[in-house]
Amino acid sequence: MSEPLKVAIAGLGTVGAGVIKILNDNADVLSKRCGRSIQVVAVSARNRNQDRGVSLDDFAWYDDATEMVVAKDVDVVLELIGGSDGIAKALCEKAIANGKHVVTANKALIAHHGSALGAAAETKNVALSYEAAVAGGIPIIKAMREGLAANGIKRVYGILNGTCNYILTAMRETGREFEDVLKEAQELGYAEADPSFDVDGVDAAHKLAILASVAFGRKVDFDSVNVEGIRHVSFQDIQFATELGYRIKLLGIATETANGIEQRVHPCMVPLSASIAAVEDVFNAVVVDGDFVDTTMYEGRGAGEGPTASAVVADLVDIARGNLVPAFGIPTSDLMDSVPASMAGHRGAYYVRLMVVDKPGVFAEIATILQDNSVSMESVIQRGRSPGEAVPVVLTLHDTTEAAMLKTLETIGQLQTVLEPPRMIRIESL
Numbered sequence: 348m349s350e351p352l353k354v355a356i357a358g359l360g361t362v363g364a365g366v367i368k369i370l371n372d373n374a375d376v377l378s379k380r381c382g383r384s385i386q387v388v389a390v391s392a393r394n395r396n397q398d399r400g401v402s403l404d405d406f407a408w409y410d411d412a413t414e415m416v417v418a419k420d421v422d423v424v425l426e427l428i429g430g431s432d433g434i435a436k437a438l439c440e441k442a443i444a445n446g447k448h449v450v451t452a453n454k455a456l457i458a459h460h461g462s463a464l465g466a467a468a469e470t471k472n473v474a475l476s477y478e479a480a481v482a483g484g485i486p487i488i489k490a491m492r493e494g495l496a497a498n499g500i501k502r503v504y505g506i507l508n509g510t511c512n513y514i515l516t517a518m519r520e521t522g523r524e525f526e527d528v529l530k531e532a533q534e535l536g537y538a539e540a541d542p543s544f545d546v547d548g549v550d551a552a553h554k555l556a557i558l559a560s561v562a563f564g565r566k567v568d569f570d571s572v573n574v575e576g577i578r579h580v581s582f583q584d585i586q587f588a589t590e591l592g593y594r595i596k597l598l599g600i601a602t603e604t605a606n607g608i609e610q611r612v613h614p615c616m617v618p619l620s621a622s623i624a625a626v627e628d629v630f631n632a633v634v635v636d637g638d639f640v641d642t643t644m645y646e647g648r649g650a651g652e653g654p655t656a657s658a659v660v661a662d663l664v665d666i667a668r669g670n671l672v673p674a675f676g677i678p679t680s681d682l683m684d685s686v687p688a689s690m691a692g693h694r695g696a697y698y699v700r701l702m703v704v705d706k707p708g709v710f711a712e713i714a715t716i717l718q719d720n721s722v723s724m725e726s727v728i729q730r731g732r733s734p735g736e737a738v739p740v741v742l743t744l745h746d747t748t749e750a751a752m753l754k755t756l757e758t759i760g761q762l763q764t765v766l767e768p769p770r771m772i773r774i775e776s777l
């Protein structure tokens with residue numbers, strides 16, 4: 348058997364401790380699969396005395412993780428700390444500069460600095476691997492870079508944030524509102540104390556930007572992702588969605604269009620017949636449309652110790668086998684700049700909910716505004732009658748541009764008889 352692959356782990360939290368457990372528990376099968384063993388030789392975290400549920404006795408301890416990455420006996424550095432900049436970035440840059448392979452689970456880092464780190468890694472002929480950064484345990488990067496390598500990819504989309512999927516599922520199943528379910532998710536450990544990265548769509552946007560880069564052979568372009576979270580989704584919207592034959596999901600969708608690359612993260616109404624509509628709770632799913640393979644879908648746990656560490660170890664196995672693939676599927680120097688398609692030009696169908704005063708003539712005013720903006724209606728639902736009081740009116744609208752839709756809603760929102768800002772959710776035909 349060849350020399351062991353020697354690994355240094357920076358960060359011993361949920362993912363770092365999980366990696367050590369897998370390397371311990373599955374050492375034999377991993378050795379067989381790699382033709383060599385994978386050995387942890389050094390570790391670093393902030394608090395040396397913290398019990399992490401795994402023994403660290405056999406590993407050299409470093410208070411400063413950036414010192415660890417220059418050690419001669421280290422082949423691979425695992426960056427499992429987190430954050431788009433600071434120590435995580437410094438550590439990866441230094442590791443690569445010193446000729447070490449880098450494996451990270453850090454989507455924020457790859458979304459912001461992936462192209463530069465990938466280029467540096469190529470110069471040094473080392474791996475930059477980040478399977479765990481997108482959809483946790485789902486091997487989607489490997490699937491796209493290798494399994495689907497024969498295909499041109501025009502669209503990739505998915506449920507990329509388990510916290511949001513859990514919240515939307517629980518709202519529908521229990522009839523509760525967003526804030527209430529978020530609080531419960533925090534108590535269960537599914538949501539962070541500061542949930543904004545998850546519920547405002549930023550985490551999903553990080554992952555989408557990475558998927559788009561691999562799919563379309565372009566530099567990672569996080570800044571061009573149009574992001575909208577789930578805070579404004581109400582139980583009423585979820586009920587209407589069911590009635591209309593849809594489920595509400597926070598999707599990240601990247602499409603290569605004639606106008607450029609469209610990247611968007613927002614709540615969507617997806618038909619109940621779509622496979623992704625059935626992906627519930629904390630599960631993630633990614634759908635890739637290839638020109639020869641057609642549509643493929645991958646589902647699994649997007650976070651948590653076991654699934655995330657599973658993806659990190661898979662990257663280690665590739666390195667141990669000598670299977671080095673360019674970070675984004677093609678040499679980084681060949682990645683094109685991403686030309687963003689403007690969201691204003693996006694075409695699609697829309698769901699709109701209005702709270703209007705129940706009195707004659709209101710609907711005629713709304714219909715006139717739709718007509719003035721060339722927006723055509725597919726269906727309307729008005730529930731209940733309470734003359735003079737506020738009632739919800741739900742419209743579904745045929746394909747139109749985002750610009751026309753926003754202008755229409757702005758005008759409708761100014762009507763005296765419309766009592767709340769209109770709520771809009773995009774309908775995806777998928």
Ligand SMILES: NC(=O)c1ccc[n+]([C@@H]2O[C@H](COP(=O)([O-])OP(=O)(O)OC[C@H]3O[C@@H](n4cnc5c(N)ncnc54)[C@H](OP(=O)(O)O)[C@@H]3O)[C@@H](O)[C@H]2O)c1
Nearest residue numbers: 358359360361362392393394427428429452453650651655
């Ligand atoms: N958790 C998941 O389900 C999941 C899923 C996908 C991706 N990820 C990504 O995986 C990465 C790690 O996440 P995690 O959940 O494992 O985080 P975590 O539990 O908060 O662990 C972070 C670790 O980093 C250590 N650390 C912080 N600052 C450090 C420094 N300056 N030097 C050395 N170590 C330092 C901490 O040390 P102490 O323990 O001593 O404080 C801790 O062990 C993040 O990029 C995250 O986005 C996580």
